[in-house]
Amino acid sequence: MEKSIELMDEKEMKRAISRVSHEIIEKNKGVKDILLIGIKTRGVPLAQRIADNIYKFEGEKPALDVLDITYYRDDLEKKTEQPHVNSLINVFVKDKIVVLIDDVIYTGRTCRAAINAVMDYGRPQKVQLAVMVDRGHRELPIRPDFIGKNLPTSKDEIIHVLLDETDGRDQVILTRGGRK
Numbered sequence: 245m246e247k248s249i250e251l252m253d254e255k256e257m258k259r260a261i262s263r264v265s266h267e268i269i270e271k272n273k274g275v276k277d278i279l280l281i282g283i284k285t286r287g288v289p290l291a292q293r294i295a296d297n298i299y300k301f302e303g304e305k306p307a308l309d310v311l312d313i314t315y316y317r318d319d320l321e322k323k324t325e326q327p328h329v330n331s332l333i334n335v336f337v338k339d340k341i342v343v344l345i346d347d348v349i350y351t352g353r354t355c356r357a358a359i360n361a362v363m364d365y366g367r368p369q370k371v372q373l374a375v376m377v378d379r380g381h382r383e384l385p386i387r388p389d390f391i392g393k394n395l396p397t398s399k400d401e402i403i404h405v406l407l408d409e410t411d412g413r414d415q416v417i418l419t420r421g422g423r424k
């Protein structure tokens with residue numbers, strides 16, 4: 245059985261999410277015009293936590309939405325599930341500062357797909373990207389604006405961002421070959 249190595253514990257993750265929340269406010273000079281979009285799966289609870297932090301720090305709730313980009317991925321043939329239509333619910337992206345939120349960035353293809361999806365909904369003022377972990381190995385010219393932690397990896401390693409909401413605990417672990 246592959247061993248998993250802990251790279252971040254609950255406290256470190258909480259601090260990193262708190263810092264990223266502050267950085268989003270600072271870079272955008274407040275909450276006005278911000279639309280946080282969590283990318284399924286684990287970007288969604290992360291976006292909710294960042295929204296809660298921003299409300300706590302600023303007393304104002306940022307707009308929040310969810311994006312399922314399965315339909316837009318350019319490597320769908322490698323995936324077993326059927327593509328399903330993306331869902332941006334309720335909030336208009338026009339003139340918003342869209343902050344895409346995901347747990348991990350690796351090749352950048354998910355982010356590229358998310359940007360395409362957002363653009364289909366209108367013309368945002370800006371699009372920014374916040375991730376919990378940047379593990380390197382980009383295949384596209386995409387760089388996150390907000391990073392919880394840079395964790396350089398080799399290609400045969402996998403980063404798992406575990407969240408209480410989806411996995412029953414907060415932890416970032418590294419495995420080789422996919423096992424937890």
Ligand SMILES: O=P(O)(O)OC[C@H]1O[C@H](OP(=O)(O)OP(=O)(O)O)[C@H](O)[C@@H]1O
Pocket residue numbers: 283284285286346347348349350351352353354355
């Ligand atoms: O930069 P990339 O190479 O695109 O990789 C990053 C993506 O991979 C994972 O998603 P996954 O497709 O495993 O789906 P999940 O979030 O639903 O687990 C992760 O949550 C990111 O969205």
Ligand SMILES: O=c1cc[nH]c(=O)[nH]1
Pocket residue numbers: 348349350379401402403404405
């Ligand atoms: O290591 C990786 C690569 C892509 N997506 C992940 O969640 N982890």
